[in-house]
Amino acid sequence: MARINLSGMGVALITPFRSDESVDFSALSRLIEYQIQNGTDYFVVLGTTAETPTLSEEEKTAIKSFVVERVNGRVPLVLGLGGNNTRGIVSHLEHDDFTGIDAILSVVPYYNKPSQEGMYQHYKAIAGSTRLPVILYNVPGRTGVNMTAETTLRLARDFDNIIAIKEASGNITQMDEIIKNKPSDFDVISGDDGITFPLITLGAVGVISVIGNAFPKEFSKMVRLALNGDFANSLLIHHKFTELFSLLFVDGNPAGVKCLLNAMGYIENQLRLPLVPTRITTYEKIRTVLQSLHYIP
Numbered sequence: 001m002a003r004i005n006l007s008g009m010g011v012a013l014i015t016p017f018r019s020d021e022s023v024d025f026s027a028l029s030r031l032i033e034y035q036i037q038n039g040t041d042y043f044v045v046l047g048t049t050a051e052t053p054t055l056s057e058e059e060k061t062a063i064k065s066f067v068v069e070r071v072n073g074r075v076p077l078v079l080g081l082g083g084n085n086t087r088g089i090v091s092h093l094e095h096d097d098f099t100g101i102d103a104i105l106s107v108v109p110y111y112n113k114p115s116q117e118g119m120y121q122h123y124k125a126i127a128g129s130t131r132l133p134v135i136l137y138n139v140p141g142r143t144g145v146n147m148t149a150e151t152t153l154r155l156a157r158d159f160d161n162i163i164a165i166k167e168a169s170g171n172i173t174q175m176d177e178i179i180k181n182k183p184s185d186f187d188v189i190s191g192d193d194g195i196t197f198p199l200i201t202l203g204a205v206g207v208i209s210v211i212g213n214a215f216p217k218e219f220s221k222m223v224r225l226a227l228n229g230d231f232a233n234s235l236l237i238h239h240k241f242t243e244l245f246s247l248l249f250v251d252g253n254p255a256g257v258k259c260l261l262n263a264m265g266y267i268e269n270q271l272r273l274p275l276v277p278t279r280i281t282t283y284e285k286i287r288t289v290l291q292s293l294h295y296i297p
Contacts, residue, residue, distance in 0.1 A: 001161050004076050004102045004133055006187050007205045007227065008041030009220040011212040012049035014254050014261070015063065017270040023059055025066055027267045031213065032070050034266070039220035040075060043067065044105055044208050047080035048142065049254045054272040068100030078135065078208075082107035086122045093129040103133040105166060105208075110143035116151045127159040134161055139168040139191060149177040156186040166191040166208050172198070179203040193219070194245035197238040200226040211241060211248060214260045240293070247286050251278040256286070263287050263296060 013035075016027035035043070045067045046052045046060055055063070064079065071077060079101045083089055089106065106126055108119060127134055136155065140146035146169055155162050167175050168191025179188050179202055190196040190207040200206070200223065212219045218237055225234035248256030255271060259278040262269035263286060269277050278286070290296045 001131055001133060002102070003163070004042070004078070006042070006103075006135070006164055006189055009039070009206055009212050009216070009223045010042040010044055010078065010189070010208040011035055011040045011216060012044045012047045012208050012210055013067070014213055014258060014267075015050045015052075015055065016261075016267040017272065019268055019270055021270065021272055023055075023063065024267065028063070028066065029070055031261075031266060032067065035212075035216050036071070036074055038217035039224075040212060040216045041206070041220065042076040042078060042102075043071065044078045044080060047105060047208075048107070048139075049210055049213075049257070050080070051254065051272055051275065052080060054275075064101075071100075073100070076102040078103045078105050080105050080107075082109075082137065084109040084112045086125050090125055090129045093126065093132075098130075098132060101132065103135055103163070104130060105135045105137055107137040107139065108143045108145060108147050110145075113145045116148055119145075119147050119151055120154060123155050123162065124159065127155075127162050131161065133163040134159075135189070136162065136165040137168070137191065138165060141168070141170070146171075146174075149174050149181070152178050153181055156183055163187060164189055164205075167199075167204075168192050170195070172202075175199060175204070176202050193248075194242070196223065197226055197231075197234060200234075201231060210253060210257050211244060211260075213257050214264060214266075215241070243289050244286070247282060247289065251282050256282070259283050259286055260290070263290055 016024040018024045081104050138147045152165055164187035166189045187205045190199045190204050193209050193211045196207040206223050222234050222237035255278045261267045
């Protein structure tokens with residue numbers, strides 16, 4: 001199994017849509033180049049920020065192929081492949097084409113609310129179905145269930161190709177317990193932009209970022225400074241974006257970051273139902289913050 005370097009800032013790529021709700025591949029290409037030229041260390045393709053549940057299988061295949069081709073090995077690629085049907089995920093792992101993909105990001109099963117043993121068996125089946133590295137993804141605010149530190153550590157110790165967790169539980173104590181007791185070759189990644197700085201000070205290796213879609217240069221610099229122990233300057237950048245952290249999620253994700261990218265002129269402000277664009281009040285607040293940061297006139 002080839003290792004993937006998860007240190008730094010990964011970006012959970014959005015899926016730009018045109019006004020007719022078709023995938024805007026031209027905008028996606030521009031975003032990819034913008035990211036790579038401004039310090040993004042790797043991409044997560046077809047994660048939840050990409051509105052993947054609203055995409056057809058054909059669209060998902062087309063987006064994956066497009067990103068692989070455009071990136072052309074310049075940065076690693078992580079593919080989102082999760083769900084609440086274990087057999088379905090295993091089937092994808094056994095039959096899909098993973099050319100150009102360096103790792104899999106798989107979210108804790110949602111809605112079903114499995115027990116901790118159910119989560120363990122779910123990931124055991126996934127790990128046994130692929131030679132690719134697997135990144136766990138714990139986000140109880142979306143899945144309805146929390147994977148405990150005990151279960152995470154059990155998986156980290158039992159399966160060589162389970163190499164990391166994207167932790168978005170918001171529970172710093174839980175995250176610290178994982179960091180303190182994990183195997184040396186298992187990584188903890190922040191799944192929440194707003195707590196990336198403090199989590200790196202505890203020992204996380206970086207972040208899979210939403211705000212990095214819009215501010216790759218600044219946010220990747222914050223991460224690198226923190227990883228290098230320059231906490232004072234890293235904290236300055238963290239505080240610069242504090243207001244945006246909350247604004248990006250007040251009307252749901254990726255509505256906030258799409259609003260932000262639209263205000264910056266990169267994409268149309270288009271989502272697919274059941275998601276809708278941010279409220280006008282949120283849009284105006286985001287524009288005001290961008291103006292104060294001198295990103296738009």
